[in-house]
Amino acid sequence: MLAQDKQENAMIHGIHRYPPMERVIYGIPLAEALADEVNRLDARAVYVMASGTLDRETDVVESVRRVLGNRLAGVCARIGSHTPRTDVVAAANEARAAKADLLLTVGGGSVTDAAKMVGLCLGNDVTQAAQLDAFRAVITPDGKTERPPVKPPAVRSVDVPTTLSAGEFTAMAGCTDTTRHVKESFAHPLMMPQAVILDPAVTVHTPEWLFLSTGIRAVDHAVEDICSVNPTPFSDGMSLQALRLLAAGLPAVKADPADLEARLNCQLGAWMSIMGSQNGVAKGASHGIGHVLGGTAGVPHGYTSCIMLPHVLRFNESVNATRQAWVSEALGHANESAGDAVAALIASLNLPATLRDVGVKLEQLDAIATGSMHDRWVHTNPRKIDGPPAVRALLEVAW
Known part of the structure; x- marks a missing residue:
């Protein structure tokens, strides 16, 4: 039995906090x-x-x-x-x-x-x-x-x-x-x-690459909450619905940028994707490494999720395969791995898939790997990341 499967057999408990938003x-x-x-x-x-x-x-x-x-x-x-x-x-x-x-x-x-x-x-x-x-x-x-x-x-x-x-x-x-x-x-x-x-x-003025790639950022929120080391029942439900809305809405906007209903569905999906963050659900290495790619290498956050999330899912699959199957199903690809399902969505939107695509140089990888170990969400990745070499290996696969 997988470690996270054992965890899910324990009694569910926790505290739901309502945020100070009116x-x-x-x-x-x-x-x-x-x-x-x-x-x-x-x-x-x-x-x-x-x-x-x-x-x-x-x-x-x-x-x-x-x-x-x-x-x-x-x-x-x-x-x-x-x-x-x-x-x-x-x-x-x-x-x-x-x-x-x-x-x-x-x-x-x-x-x-x-x-x-x-x-x-x-x-x-x-x-x-x-x-x-x-x-x-x-x-x-x-x-x-x-x-x-x-x-x-x-x-x-x-x-x-x-x-x-x-x-x-x-x-x-x-x-x-x-x-x-x-x-x-x-x-x-x-x-x-x-x-x-x-x-x-208001979003029709947003460049297509930015709207769609930040949509994948929202997918990343939902996916890493579902696969988190400390998920909650509320965030699970909201994140799964977020993935359904985004998986349908993003390709619809790509096909017809004037489709306001699809744009609103994407906005609602993004809102739902963040509910775990409001209640302390820990993210994983896609977010953690993404922060450093943004601050150190200047990569837009939407692009960091496009590039890192599929690889982080594959890295983590050995410890949370059951929850990753939920992700695949919500994205409409129940018979595929979550990493492949996410990668397919990204490819369908013609978004970048490698660090090379967004201008990251090979000689930057060591600094990014070292910096990532100072991000809190690298340390809450479902599969333990014990030092810069592990991050470097992920970056090499993504490069």
Whole structure:
């Protein structure tokens, strides 16, 4: 009997925690939903953080300006990929000067994380990038996460995501120290937005590669939660439904980018995929290695999941084959291995499958392997990863 099978024969027990998010609005046009939220929260000075591309090339940010009117406290459309510290602190200083009482994000994961970090900066008197050293998580050599005390954010957010990474549903943020080229983790329960607005019409402006690859990131959330060392009944159910929605929705969007119903199904799947993260379900090496590929090698997170998840599933199959079979079935490939089922979905979307495809050089693998051992989720991988050589072997297979 497999180790995880034995675990599942034990009495189920645990605690389900409801996150400090007030509501999720889905399928309602952005202008209507935003007006309702601003009135509900009685916001008087809304600081908008938007994707630069949305601001420059679409009318989405202008429509937000019209809805907010004299409640607009400022617009920041200068957040770089992987949420650089310097960009975060500059935005926080602007929001502080504007006396913002609500943050509004319109964009992808980097903008979402930036708003969380701005809230942290405002609540902890951070005015310079170096001050964030005092609030970052530290991963000890044995894989434990040590988080320093953090005061709650002074200002919270309403988020309008344009990608499927689902970071808007968590209380954690990744923020990159561009001096050391390391992406670090920050957290406080109230860094989670007060509300999320899911409007599929806003996502039509998102580049196809970004929408689809972040959809695979959501698949990664669901898969690694199902296969986790500490799954919960609630996250199991939500993750399986997430996979069904994403497995149907992503190819439908690929076939017809104007299919708003398929886009909304993808958004709902991404939302469901993150429920385990809200309750402490540990991820595995696909996420852990992916963090380092992002912060060290500049690989977009959606692409890290495309490349690493099939290989991590194959690596782990000897310890969680039963749960991997659930993944295959939810993806509509009950007679295939989970690794092959995920790889087939990725291939059908014409997304990259190797590290070479995304510009990672062979000489970078040692640094990535070493850095990965400082990520908490490498240490909670279902099959033990006992050092950089094991990560290096996975990277070589993926290269």
